Amino acid sequence: xxxxxxxxSRVICKSGTSVKIECRSLDFQAxxxxxxxxxxxxxxxLMATSNEGxxxxxxxxxxxxxxxxxxxxxxxxxxxxxxxxxEDSSFYxxxxxxxxxxxxxxxxxxxxLTVL
Amino acid sequence: xxxxxxxTSMDCAxxxxxxxxxxxxxxxxxEYVYWYRQIHSQGPQYIIHxxxxxxTNEMASLIITEDRKSSTxxxxxxxxxxxxxxxxxxxPGNEKLTFGTGTxxxxxx
Numbered sequence: 001x002x003x004x005x006x007x008x009s010r011v012i013c014k015s016g017t018s019v020k021i022e023c024r025s026l027d028f029q030a031x032x033x034x035x036x037x038x039x040x041x042x043x044x045x046l047m048a049t050s051n052e053g054x055x056x057x058x059x060x061x062x063x064x065x066x067x068x069x070x071x072x073x074x075x076x077x078x079x080x081x082x083x084x085x086x087e088d089s090s091f092y093x094x095x096x097x098x099x100x101x102x103x104x105x106x107x108x109x110x111x112x113l114t115v116l
Numbered sequence: 117x118x119x120x121x122x123x124t125s126m127d128c129a130x131x132x133x134x135x136x137x138x139x140x141x142x143x144x145x146x147e148y149v150y151w152y153r154q155i156h157s158q159g160p161q162y163i164i165h166x167x168x169x170x171x172t173n174e175m176a177s178l179i180i181t182e183d184r185k186s187s188t189x190x191x192x193x194x195x196x197x198x199x200x201x202x203x204x205x206x207x208p209g210n211e212k213l214t215f216g217t218g219t220x221x222x223x224x225x
Contacts, residue, residue, distance in 0.1 A: 004159075034212060043203075044160065044215040093159045095213070103148070103209035107159035 002028045004096050006108035013084055014116055021079045021111045023094030029074035030096035034105065035067070038091040050077055074098075084115040119143070120204045125220040134191040136219050138204030141185040146208050149180060151189045153200040154218070160203065163189065199223045 003026040036044040050056040050071035068080040121139040128134040150165040203218040
C-alpha cells in the first residue's frame with residue numbers, strides 16, 4: 001500500500017507555544033488529506049479535511065483559528081496547533097487519499113503531542 | 117450517528133480464526149464496508165473492503181450477508197501481532213472516514 005509519513009512522531013512543548021506537524025504522502029499524490037485527533041482509549045475524531053490548494057473544511061466544534069491546516073502541495077499537509085494548552089495533548093493522525101489510490105485512505109503513524 | 121455496531125471486545129486463541137462481526141442495518145446501496153485496524157499507538161491500517169461480494173486478500177476475508185445488513189471480518193490464523201482495535205466502517209468511498217468505537221481484539225497465546 002501507499003505510504004504516509006508524519007513528523008515529528010512525538011513532541012513536547014510548553015503551554016502557549018505553537019507546534020507544527022507535517023504529513024507527507026511519500027509515493028503518491030494526495031489530493032485530499034484528513035486530520036484526526038485521538039484521546040487515550042477513545043476512537044479517532046475527524047478534525048478537518050483539506051484539499052490541495054484550497055482551504056480546509058473543519059468539523060463542527062473544531063476551532064479553525066487554533067488548528068491551522070495548510071495543504072500547499074500534493075504531497076504535504078501541515079497542522080499547526082497554535083497557543084497550545086495541556087488539553088490539546090493528544091495523538092494526532094493524518095491520512096491521505098489520491099486519484100491513483102482509488103477511494104482508500106492511507107494513514108500516517110501519528111504524532112503524540114504533550115503540552116506541559 | 118453510529119452506522120455500525122461492533123462488540124466492544126473479543127478474545128481469540130493464537131493460531132485460531134478470529135471472526136469479528138459488524139452490524140450495519142442502515143447501509144445504503146452505494147456504501148462500501150471497510151475494515152481498518154489500529155495497533156496501539158499507531159495509525160490505522162487498511163485491511164479490506166467490499167460492496168456486495170465476499171472478498172479475500174493476504175490479510176483477511178470479508179463476508180457480507182446477502183441483505184448487506186451485516187458482515188464478518190475473518191483473520192484465518194490469528195497471531196499475537198493481530199492484537200488491535202478493529203474498526204468496521206460503511207461509507208460511499210469518496211467522502212471522509214468516520215470511526216466508531218471498534219472491537220478490541222486480544223489474541224491469547
